[in-house]
Amino acid sequence: MKAQSIKKGEYLWEKTIAFSEKCSWIAGTHLAERMRLNSFADWARVIITTDEENVVGFCVFEEKGTMMPPEYDFSPFINLVFVDEHYRGKRISELMIRFALDYAKEIGFKEVYIKSEHHGLYEKYGFEKIADFEPIQGPANQLFRIAI
Template identity: 55%
Template sequence: MEIYTMTNTHEKWEKTAAFAEKCSWGAGKYLAELMRKDFFKDWERVFAVFEADEPVGFCTLNEKDELDPKYPYTPLIGFVFVDELHRGKRISEKMIKAVLEYAKTIGYDKVYIMSGEKGLYEKYGFSYMGDFESIYGGKDQLFVISI
């Protein structure tokens, strides 16, 4: 298993975008669109997990993800997905650790994530902050971890 920290110049960028576009999660298509439109800022990254040279999971680190821009919290992990056939191997945990390591190298001491999942991110060390407005009009849970 390899975890790649990617920008749009990475050799596995398009393969990851194609995987995201065809994955079972609807948000994958949106991520693929963002990747192909060069949406990400200089420091933002897409993380992808490959096994046998095939993508099996992805996530992002960016400024706001789905958090309403009026809140001061940044950066956020987003688009966390692992293919169903590869779940149960702690791939999400390994991706999140890679994201946290990267965030620390670029000067962050906290990282946030929004999620509707209860009990998932707490097991990785995140703490619930409350329900915050998203860019989609509703509210979602915001979690934080110090790194």
């Protein structure tokens, strides 16, 4: 398995759109639409994991958390973490998160945020829970931070 970042026009961009559009998570269609529009800052990255030539997971490293209450104005975020059901339990989300953290450090960030409804998942990757909040949309109701 390999984690990598992709940008519009690169080989796996269209494959990732197709994968995210057909994945079992409703937020996948949101990512597919954003990728079609290429609605990302220049430094933001769509990060994927592949098995051979098949996309099996994705996340986005970007400026803001999606659907965050305005009082949580932190940056940058790892958003939209998804791993195909057949590949879960193989630490693919960790692979993508580590890739995102390395990239964040490389471009000068000192900390990174992530939101989630999952308890205990991101703490095992070194994140600390810093807040509970009422989500604007979706189930993610906890905010985590990691220093890098």
